[in-house]
Structure formats: structure tokens, C-alpha cells
Amino acid sequence: MIRAVEKLKLRALLAVTAALLRRCARRSLRLRRMLSEDSFVMQIRADDGVGGFFTVRDCRIRFRPGVHPNPDFAQIWRDSGAAVRALTNKDETELLRAIEDGRCRLQGSFLIALWFNEAMKLARG
Amino acid sequence: MIRTSVLVVGGGPVGLSLSIALSQQGVPSIVVNDRKTTTTHPKLDVVNCRSMEIFRQLGLSERIRDAGNPRSANQYSAFAASAAGPMYAVMSDRHLIYRPVADAEKRIRDAVDGALPLESMQRIAQMNLEPVLLDAARSAPSIDTRFGWRLYGFEQDAEGVTAMIQDVESGRSLHVHADYLVGCDGPNSLVRNFLNIDYDGTRDLVGELFIIHFKSDAVAALYPDRQPYWHTWLCRPGFVGLLVSPDASRNDFILHRPFAPRPGESLESVIDAALGVKVAYEIVQSGPWRPQFLVAKAFGRGRVFLAGDSTHQYMPTGGLGMNTGLAEAHNLAWKLAATLKRWGGETLLESYEAERLPVARRNRDHVKKCAAASFESTFRGSEVRLDETPEGKASRESLARDFEAKTSRLYESLGVEIGYRYVGSPIVVADSAPEPDYDEIRYVPTTWSGARLPSAFRADGTAVFDQLDPSGFTLLASADRAGDCGAMTTAAADVGAPLSVLAIDEPHLIALYQKPFVLVRPDHHVAWRGDALPTDCRPVVDVVRGASRP
Numbered sequence A: 001m002i003r004a005v006e007k008l009k010l011r012a013l014l015a016v017t018a019a020l021l022r023r024c025a026r027r028s029l030r031l032r033r034m035l036s037e038d039s040f041v042m043q044i045r046a047d048d049g050v051g052g053f054f055t056v057r058d059c060r061i062r063f064r065p066g067v068h069p070n071p072d073f074a075q076i077w078r079d080s081g082a083a084v085r086a087l088t089n090k091d092e093t094e095l096l097r098a099i100e101d102g103r104c105r106l107q108g109s110f111l112i113a114l115w116f117n118e119a120m121k122l123a124r125g
Numbered sequence B: 001m002i003r004t005s006v007l008v009v010g011g012g013p014v015g016l017s018l019s020i021a022l023s024q025q026g027v028p029s030i031v032v033n034d035r036k037t038t039t040t041h042p043k044l045d046v047v048n049c050r051s052m053e054i055f056r057q058l059g060l061s062e063r064i065r066d067a068g069n070p071r072s073a074n075q076y077s078a079f080a081a082s083a084a085g086p087m088y089a090v091m092s093d094r095h096l097i098y099r100p101v102a103d104a105e106k107r108i109r110d111a112v113d114g115a116l117p118l119e120s121m122q123r124i125a126q127m128n129l130e131p132v133l134l135d136a137a138r139s140a141p142s143i144d145t146r147f148g149w150r151l152y153g154f155e156q157d158a159e160g161v162t163a164m165i166q167d168v169e170s171g172r173s174l175h176v177h178a179d180y181l182v183g184c185d186g187p188n189s190l191v192r193n194f195l196n197i198d199y200d201g202t203r204d205l206v207g208e209l210f211i212i213h214f215k216s217d218a219v220a221a222l223y224p225d226r227q228p229y230w231h232t233w234l235c236r237p238g239f240v241g242l243l244v245s246p247d248a249s250r251n252d253f254i255l256h257r258p259f260a261p262r263p264g265e266s267l268e269s270v271i272d273a274a275l276g277v278k279v280a281y282e283i284v285q286s287g288p289w290r291p292q293f294l295v296a297k298a299f300g301r302g303r304v305f306l307a308g309d310s311t312h313q314y315m316p317t318g319g320l321g322m323n324t325g326l327a328e329a330h331n332l333a334w335k336l337a338a339t340l341k342r343w344g345g346e347t348l349l350e351s352y353e354a355e356r357l358p359v360a361r362r363n364r365d366h367v368k369k370c371a372a373a374s375f376e377s378t379f380r381g382s383e384v385r386l387d388e389t390p391e392g393k394a395s396r397e398s399l400a401r402d403f404e405a406k407t408s409r410l411y412e413s414l415g416v417e418i419g420y421r422y423v424g425s426p427i428v429v430a431d432s433a434p435e436p437d438y439d440e441i442r443y444v445p446t447t448w449s450g451a452r453l454p455s456a457f458r459a460d461g462t463a464v465f466d467q468l469d470p471s472g473f474t475l476l477a478s479a480d481r482a483g484d485c486g487a488m489t490t491a492a493a494d495v496g497a498p499l500s501v502l503a504i505d506e507p508h509l510i511a512l513y514q515k516p517f518v519l520v521r522p523d524h525h526v527a528w529r530g531d532a533l534p535t536d537c538r539p540v541v542d543v544v545r546g547a548s549r550p
Helices: A002-027 A029-037 A080-087 A094-100 A110-124 B013-024 B049-057 B061-067 B101-110 B126-139 B190-194 B267-275 B321-340 B350-383 B390-407 B414-418 B479-484 B486-494 B507-513 B538-544
Strands: A040-046 A051-057 A060-065 A073-077 A104-108 B002-009 B029-033 B077-080 B087-091 B143-147 B149-156 B161-167 B173-183 B209-215 B231-236 B239-244 B252-257 B282-289 B293-296 B304-306 B312-314 B473-478 B499-504 B517-520 B526-530
Touching: A002 A029, A002 A040, A002 A051, A002 A060, A002 A080, A002 A110, A029 A110, A040 A080, A040 A110, A073 A080, A073 A110, A080 A094, A080 A104, A094 A104, A094 B350, A104 A110, A104 B350, A110 B350, B002 B013, B002 B161, B002 B321, B013 B029, B013 B049, B013 B126, B013 B143, B013 B321, B049 B061, B049 B321, B049 B414, B061 B126, B077 B390, B087 B390, B126 B143, B149 B173, B149 B190, B173 B190, B173 B321, B190 B304, B209 B267, B231 B350, B231 B390, B239 B267, B239 B350, B252 B267, B267 B282, B293 B350, B312 B321, B312 B350, B321 B350, B350 B390, B350 B414, B473 B479, B473 B486, B473 B507, B479 B486, B479 B499, B486 B499, B486 B538, B499 B507, B526 B538
Parallel strands: A040 A073, B002 B029, B002 B173, B029 B143, B029 B149, B077 B231, B173 B304, B473 B499
Antiparallel strands: A040 A051, A051 A060, A073 A104, B077 B087, B149 B161, B161 B173, B209 B252, B209 B282, B231 B239, B239 B252, B293 B312, B473 B517, B517 B526
16 A cells, blocks of 8 residues: 555656646746756656656657657656655755665666756746 | 046956956056955866966966976876775876877977977966966066955946045055956856846756865875865765866865755764775865856946956856856957057957857857756766676776766867967958868867967977067068068058067978968967958958958
8 A cells, every 4th residue: 555655656756746847947047948958858767666767858848657668768766655755855865875775776877867857947937 | 537548347266367468468467356365165176278378478377387196196086986905997197188298299309290289288376376376467567466455346438447445454445447347246147247247058957066185194194195186076876076186286175966965964974985995084165055057148338348257157067167258358358458459449348248148158158068967967976876796897898988987078178279270360361261170079180270370399499389479460471481471571560560570491391281371369369361461451461450340
């Protein structure tokens, strides 16, 4: 039951994140500039099957649930609960702790992680 | 009221170097610094190749080498499970910069293609660099160094800057009237705040990292020949970090961790984990810090300029913090001197921001790539296998290859260090040739206008850089054409701009410099080049001294 709730929370978190980023793109000149300069696919998923990917292309950001076959950068979490706890933590360093202790694995270019961190900071205001 | 030409706020490496460079140009300055002493924190651990070239021009390179890592000691970067091993990879010979300085100097002397810097990098802690600079500043009669004094406020008008400075201990205040003020006062720059100039960029993209400075006589024994490597990147399942030895002859070590100790962890347990063995050490200081990727939106207003960390804050990956600031000070010093001596025109000081702001942004992007590369390499360590099986060995070899491919960019980016060009500068005569390709890693020697002159040696072994005028322009002319330089020297003399001619007759130099005439600025950058001198050289001289737009 708890695992089902955590999966639900991760699905909701990813969807809300996408909405926040799209809203921010309308309001923030900085994010619009970032969107115009980059093009990539970023995957966030958990080993329990929940996930989604953000596609930045043509000055837009799109989100789709599921697994992308070839993302430029992927955060792969041990389970949905670990992902939700780290991604909702205000301390940016929590991601690094999670990587070191094996709760999260990274694949691809960490530059995209920095891009995403900046975009999320702008989106949260 | 005290009067001076330039008031330098901040007595760190950039502020002190600026005052020394001004002194070399015959310009008096006052340096105020709110701390009474130089830093006791190791801080930076490298003076890069370009900065060493600048320090050579200032007559300080040998003194800095004497104060830093011995010339015979390594400058290696390794990737390991812990300082005690196993070592997955040691970068020791794949590039000039890892070599001991004595060996690198030989390689530099043997090179004839201009692809190497004049000076190799120097491994040194800021706490050992600053006393050398302070000593040099205090011995210069034209520099009034006031440590223990802080800036209280300033106003500027068309005639100059009036600042109030205050003795930190006694509270006694003094007014200083200066022609110019330069804020070299660090990331929390009071000068930048007074000017209401913001940083461009978003703060805290990485979060809060953690640093521990400790002293140990035992750690050296973990390395061959008792010479700790410069950098030992640590990664294994459950532990990542970076152990820095800023100087193999000293017992200072700095351990960087991506976060503060977890609940239940002590500083000692973190150090023990990094070293991989229990040895004696003394913790000097520790604390969190937040790396940034920020560049100021402007480099000054009116008669007030910014340099160093007041213009940019970088994560140290790539070692471009102080080194970018030093190049800023070097760029600004001759322009201030030329303006004060009245041969510099109105756009000369404007060109400081036009030239250096794009470099600061480019360096920020490079530092970000370096940070990403180091995170990617070290965090892969959670997957490494330490067992002595074929699979374990293959896992470590794969990690080592990945480390060398990615992390080498932190060290080997000569394109970034010495390949920057002042494209579109208002004081560079636009080159008729298209801009040569630029590569962040590989330096491409070129005399394309705006580039740093490639370094090379004369037939008698003298470095060409040592023959360039640090206070004026030098016109390099192929020997068979050196007699044609009269029009340029006359045009410069007419406006009081110092210009000397250096005849070049070595075939390798004539080939390297690409054109028979190359006009070089005091900061080693090419201001103009050509196949022939113009009949009227005055327009060229006016552009390069900032008296007219190109």
C-alpha cells in the first residue's frame, strides 16, 4: 500500500514539475533563453517502474510519462519513495547524498542535471 | 586627504597583483584590505600557465615557484578508492601540466611551434602565494599597502573618486582622492554592491559542499617517493571526494566532500575514509561552502572598476577563479597607466569590460563543463568493483578510462587558459583573415588580431615575451622589413604612446608570427598585424590606444 502511494506521489511530482516549468517558461526570460540554447532528453525514473522524461527542443519543454529509449541524461532511483524524498528536499545536496549512497544512479551528461537544477530554481521562484 | 592614482580595494592575489602591475607601469596606488594579515586558508591550489606568464612579466615567477611545490615534484592527478589505494589511474605524463616544473621547462624550451605557454603551471596554496605578493607590494615604493583598513564608502565625479577608508582597529577614518578605484574585494564585493551591479546567473546550482583542511606528516608515505599527488579523486561504493595537496613539500591537505558529514559521522571518520588508513593528523579548519557559476553584469561604472571574484564566482573545477581575475588585473593595469599618462584614449578603459566580460562568461561555461565532468567520473564510482576478479579489474579499468577522458579537461585546457581572443574589441584592429578555429582544450597558436601572441624563443634562447615592452607597444617586424617601421614609430611618438620595434630574423619565428608586422600590446595580445605598414599609421595607433573606434 505504501509503495503504491509513493509511486502515485512520484507520478504526481513529475507532472507538477512539468507544469511548473512550462509556467516558468512563459514568465522567465532566463528560462526562455536556456530553452533556446539547449536541446536534450532528461529521464527521471525509479526501478519500480514509475518515470517520465522531459524533452527540451525548439525552445519548448515537453513531458511524457514512461521510459525514453535513449535519454541524454537519466536519474534512476532505487524506488519511487527515495525519488520523492530527494526531489522535494530543499537542500540541493540531497541528490549528491543519494548518488553516493546508491539510492540514485546517473547516466549521461551531468551538465543537464545542472540545467535542470537551474530551471527548477527559477520555476520555484 | 590622501591623494593617489589608483585606490585598490582588496589585498588578495588579484588586488596585490594589480598594484604591482601598476607600479611596474610607474603608477602609484593604495591597497586597502580589511584583514590585517594574508589568508591562513589554503584556498586556491594552482597558478595556471597564463598567470605564471603574467607573474614572469612582473618579475615574480621565480619567487612564486620558490614558495610553492618544489620544481622537481609531481603535479599529478589520480583517481583512487582512497589515498592508500588502489589507484585506478594516475595522470602523470599525458600533458605538460602534470610534469614537474623542471621537466616542463625543458619541454617548453624545446618547443618551436608556439603551442606551449612560456611558463608551466605552479602548484601552490593561496596562503603561500599571498605573502610573496604582499612582500613584493610592500617593497615597491609606489604602493601604499594598508592591511587592516577597510573601504567605508566612495563617491565619484568627472575628476576622480573620493573614498573614505577606516582603520579596522582604531576606527580612525581617512579620505582618499584617487583618479580611479578598483574593487578586488571578493565575491561579496562592497564596491560592486555600491555600484549596484548584480551577478548574472542563478545561485546554488550544486548545493552546499564541504571542506576539511588538515595537516599530516604521515599522508606523504602513502604516495611513491613520499610525494603526495596534487589531486587524488576518491571514489568507491559509498564514498566520493577529492584530496588536494597544494604542495608536495608541505603537510597541508584539503579534503573536499560533496556534502557535510551525515548524522553520526565525524570529521575524523570522513578523513579516515578518504585516506583508507588510520594515520595521525591535525584538523585545522572545516566548513560548508557553496560553489557558484556567476559573472557580474558589468565590470564597473565611470572611474570605478571591478576585478577578480568581484566580477565572477566559479566552482574551482578547472582552476579559473583567481587565474581569470589575474588576467583581468593584467588587462586593466596597462590601460589605467596609459590613461593616466594621457596617451590612452577615451575608449581604452571602456575596452576592459568589452574584452574581459566575454572571457569571464566563456570561463564560467568551461568551469561548468569541468564540474559536470568531475561529477560524472566520481559518481560512477558507486558502480566500481574492488574485488580481484577479472570483472573487478575490468570495472576499474573502465572507470580509469572514463576518468581520463572526462576529468582531463580540468587540467589540459590550454585553449581556455592561453587561447582566449578579444574578438570585437574596440581597441583591436579587425583582422582581414577569418577567425581561426577555437578549441577549449587544444591551444591553436595564432597571431590573429586580439589573440595572445604565441610564445617562443629567440635563437640565443631569450624568450620573445621577455623582450616585449610591459608598458608600451612592441612592433615585431621581420628583420628584412624592420627598416620600414618609421611610419608606425612616428605615429606613436606623435601621440606620446610608447612603441618599440623588435626585429625578428629567426625563420621559425617569422613562420610562427604569420605576418611580417605584428603589433603587440603590453599584455601580450596582438593589437594589429599586416603584410605591410599602412602609409598613414595614425589610424592604427589611434584604435589600439583607444582614441578612435576600429
